[in-house]
Amino acid sequence: MKQRILLLFTVIALISCKREQKISSTDGSSISNRTQYKENNGVLELKSGNFTYQFKSNQTPFKKIILLNASMAGYISELGAENLIIGVSSPEYIYSEKIQSLIKEGKIQNVGSDQKYDIEKIISLKPDAIFTNYIASFDNAYQLLKNNGIQVIFLDEYMEQKPLEKTAYIKLFGELLGKQKQAADKYQEIEKNYNSLKQLASKAKQRPAVLANEMYGDVWYLPGGKTSVANYISDANAAYILKDNTEEKALTMSFEEVYAKSSGVQYWVNAGNHTSKKEMLGMNPFYGKLDVFNKGHIYVITGKEKQKANDFFESGVVRADLILKDYIKIFHPELLPDYQLTYMKELQ
Missing domain, CATH: 3.40.50.1980 (Nitrogenase molybdenum iron protein domain)
Incomplete structure (x- = not known):
């Protein structure tokens, strides 16, 4: 599953083959x-x-x-x-x-x-x-x-x-x-739903700081500022920590580099498929040094998961409106008071 999550946010290099x-x-x-x-x-x-x-x-x-x-x-x-x-x-x-x-x-x-x-x-x-x-x-x-x-x-x-x-x-x-x-x-x-939701998000009074993805081994694959993750966060009217970056691929960073950029972060999204903060910390004790781990909100993409199958990678590929709605609910819950998350879940 972690390989599948990593695949979503890491753009594979273009394959060289005969151009038509x-x-x-x-x-x-x-x-x-x-x-x-x-x-x-x-x-x-x-x-x-x-x-x-x-x-x-x-x-x-x-x-x-x-x-x-x-x-x-x-x-x-x-x-x-x-x-x-x-x-x-x-x-x-x-x-x-x-x-x-x-x-x-x-x-x-x-x-x-x-x-x-x-x-x-x-x-x-x-x-x-x-x-x-x-x-x-x-x-x-x-x-x-x-x-x-x-x-x-x-x-x-x-x-x-x-x-x-x-x-x-x-x-x-x-x-x-x-x-x-x-x-x-x-x-x-x-498209209509997505644009309406984007307009709704623009009315939010706060624009919280956001961290995304997690570490694999000693490397944190942080989505570039023009990736789909960064675009969703922007359209949900939140401030991704690499919002000014222009890459359409994931950037490889050490924990120390991410730690230096994560001051003031309130939300951590797409944090793998962990079942609890305790389990997450057991896999990587460094997470405990992050303010967002101790004081903020962490969300994983396991809202619709059955064994090895995760609907985030299936219907979520098509339903951009529902993914955006999830992000808006996370960052600005007051805008969607009656909505329940579809693909995402908060870690306790």
Whole structure:
């Protein structure tokens, strides 16, 4: 689980691979600078990172898909398209009750883990498409799938740092799965909610100081000032300790460096998946030296967690509005007196 939490806030270096011709975002739908798609003479053209794809009208919408990343299940669930999934990897990390039910019924197959995919089973399932993040070490597996006529689509949603741009991938899934209207309606709903919540947060009289993430070994991976965590904190009208930083990746710092920056911090968010402050202190006695540990409020992202599955990494990928709402509730509880946290929980 800690590896999954670290993955959320540490941007993986861009993988070098052959660059393809870019699709101009002015000609079609732009998700972000990384991802755009458009229709051109009956062909759907998609640019995703360093990869481009062309889908003829008889290829989409996809009817049978495989997901190799649990986070993508959030988009499918929001569209109510779980019945299109025929395979997933590492099902123990999927939170969705409906998808888990379909797995138990045998309608969705386990096709391996993030360590090794069951290539023979994937090929036998004959999916229309596989959705995954690109991992260079799996190039041979990807090539085997492509050689068997399987469309492998690499998406970069995990690299997006603007919350609503990460949400916007639902529009791409809607386009590829024939659920364009549902996707557009859902995105507009989340966007409207998010902007309304941001406006509400701007009315707060106080702007508390905030610390984020935790240490792994001797290193504190502190989110850069332009990461999704920093953007959420800013939109919730709080002052992140690295708010003036311009990095879109995590910065590595020693405890001493973080300690020097944490004076006056009132809230510590995204502090892993600990069960109590006592347990947290047992893992790292240095935490006890922080004023925020002793006098402030510490929040972890375990509000919707079942064994290895954490919905923060699933529906939370899409529901930027609910994550922002959690942060506003934390920093400015008076603005949302009747709201109960969705993804986060305060440590006692």
